Amino acid sequence: MxxxxxxxxxxxxxxxxxxxxxxxxxxxxxxxxxxxxxxxxxxxxxxxxxxxxxxxxxxxxxxxxxxxxxxxxxxxxxxxxxxxxxxxxxxxxxxxxxxxxxxxxxxxxxxxxxxxxxxxxxxxxxxxxxxxxxxRDLATRYPPTPSHLTTLHPIFLTACVTTRHFATALPILSSPIFNIDTSLSELSYNDNLIYHYAGGVAFGALKRWREAEEFLEICVTAPGQIPAAIQLEALKKLTLVQLILYGKATAPPKYTNPTLIRILKNTPYHTLAKAYPQTISSLTATISRDIDIFKAEQNLGLVQQVIQRAPRWLIRRLTLTYLTLGLGDIAKEVGIENEEEVRAVVVSMVESEDINASISVDGTVTFATSTAQFSKAEIDKAVAQAQAQSQLLQELERTMNSSKEYLVKAIKHKDDAWGPDEDVMFNTHPGGSSWTDENLYS
Incomplete structure (x- = not known):
């Protein structure tokens, strides 16, 4: 009618x-x-x-x-x-x-x-x-399942990061993306990059470093003949997040665009990663000549957190060499003058299970080998999550293998690289303000 x-x-x-x-x-x-x-x-x-x-x-x-x-x-x-x-x-x-x-x-x-x-x-x-x-209502209710990526995802994430309402994004970010359906949204290559970059920024601001690493790595490793500008920004943040997580920058996956890695080697982020971990004074001196770059790229807040975490990684190294060590000796090794400050760091590391150690009355720290312990409930939960993820992947694989269009294109273009139609100069959100605010990580 x-x-x-x-x-x-x-x-x-x-x-x-x-x-x-x-x-x-x-x-x-x-x-x-x-x-x-x-x-x-x-x-x-x-x-x-x-x-x-x-x-x-x-x-x-x-x-x-x-x-x-x-x-x-x-x-x-x-x-x-x-x-x-x-x-x-x-x-x-x-x-x-x-x-x-x-x-x-x-x-x-x-x-x-x-x-x-x-x-x-x-x-x-x-x-x-x-x-x-x-x-949020639009982005959560419109997709048929939480695992579908739509054009609404990057728009919503942009708004959350811009307004610093990072926790508001968690209901969306907590659902892994497995499904891409262009009939639901006219998704572009850039939508995927923006969503995962913004998700990495949000998780980083919430100090959920492992999730931040995962999202930033997805952005960095998205395939393309010419890397987008947003991917380089994600790689810079990924390097800093890994220094916080592991005390070093880990080797990127082999499928990472080599151009990104080559460009990063000529930046102060690579210089900081090579020097890390050192004493706070040494690291401060290392970044001093590049401080304007970190400010201009608005990553200074994250860099400062990397530096503040350095003593923990230096103490972690000591556990590989010594069985016992006095607080004064530890203070000298990590460049902290105040023994009480060292005590606080050690106690914090023990509480967070970064190390297994005890402090005696006379200030002697005894290190012991850490043994990971998991309850039956934790193991059952991990197994259930793995089974659920495996089932989703199997369903996705069956769907792709049953698609005649996909199979024809896969055979025809198996040796061709694919990428974005154009570079993403990801400097501002739609309102005009920068997302990469150094205060996000302070």
């Missing part, structure tokens, strides 16, 4: 009043509704009509229901937020739609869902935190 006043070709103009009457009719086939909304009127008038109010001055959204009339609501809402010189809808209307829309119906118009999310960010401006909740 087409709205009154329209034709099968969709070339005749119709009024917003007739369109709303059509949208409010129950029992519509959603594919037909989407086709009507996409083709009614002319290209030049379509968005104008959708962004308008009824002749009576009434808001058409007041006559539609976000759940029952999802597509109509979505088209009107996104048009009104994107069309120039049109007052945007109220925040409660946006929140209500993101909370109540029918995901299955919305998936008929993935481009409008993406447009709505981008318009929300644009309209919020400096008050980006106001739309975090509706953006």
């Amino acid at each position: 087409a709205p009154a006043g329209s034709s099968s070709s969709g070339s005749e103009a119709i009024s917003l009043e007739h369109l709303v009457q059509y949208l409010a009719t129950t029992g519509q086939i959603q594919e037909d509704v989407n086709q009507t909304l996409r083709t009614f009127g002319t290209k030049d008038t379509r968005e104008v009509i959708l962004a308008s109010k009824l002749p009576s001055g009434q808001d058409p959204l007041e006559l539609l229901n976000a759940q029952n009339n999802t597509l109509g609501y979505l088209y009107i809402l996104s048009a009104r937020m994107s069309f120039p010189n049109t007052p945007p809808p109220s925040l409660p209307l946006i929140e209500a739609f993101c909370k109540d829309f029918n995901p299955e119906h919305a998936r008929f118009a993935p481009d409008r869902v993406t447009a709505l999310a981008k318009a929300m960010v644009q309209a919020a401006g400096e008050n980006l935190k106001l739309i975090l909740e509706p953006l």
Whole structure:
């Protein structure tokens, strides 16, 4: 069924009043509704009509229901937020739609869902935190499963990192991504890079270093003939995160683009990694000549945390050589003058199970071999997680192997490298401020 006043070709103009009457009719086939909304009127008038109010001055959204009339609501809402010189809808209307829309119906118009999310960010401006909740609802409810990556993921992560609401991103970040479906979103190579880079930044700001390492490494190792700028930024952060985690920068996977590794070797991040760990005074001297670079790239806060963690790694090294050592001797080895400060570091390392040691009354530290111990519940949980991940991977492999298109392309292009259509100069978020704020890691 087409709205009154329209034709099968969709070339005749119709009024917003007739369109709303059509949208409010129950029992519509959603594919037909989407086709009507996409083709009614002319290209030049379509968005104008959708962004308008009824002749009576009434808001058409007041006559539609976000759940029952999802597509109509979505088209009107996104048009009104994107069309120039049109007052945007109220925040409660946006929140209500993101909370109540029918995901299955919305998936008929993935481009409008993406447009709505981008318009929300644009309209919020400096008050980006106001739309975090509706953006989260949109990003969590729209995909058929939490393991599907959509264009909403990087948009939402961008907003979380920009506003420093890192914990708000955890419900999204905690679900591993296994599924890519371009019918859900017009995903680009850059969407994947931005999502994992932003996720690494968020985890790092929360001091969840292992997750930060995982996300940054995924960004760094994404295949491409020419590495994107965001991948180099991710590699710099990845190097610093690994110094915090392991006391050294680990060798990148063999499938990492060699150009990235070559570029990194000519940066102060590589110089710091080669010198690490040393005493705080030595490391401070090492970075002093490059301090302006760290500031300009807004990684100074993370670099400072790397330096502050150095004494722990120096103490860790001592456990490989000595069975007992006085606090004064440890202080000299790691470059800390105050024995009580050394005691506090040792106690902290014991509590976090970085080392197995005890301190006697006279200040003698006795090191013992650490033995990892796990409870049955922890082992059962790890096994269950491994089985679940294995099942997901098997399902993904079966899906890919059953795809004729995938198999044909895999055979045809097995020797070809693939990559982004263009480089990503990932310097700012949509609002214009830098994501890589050194204060994120302070």
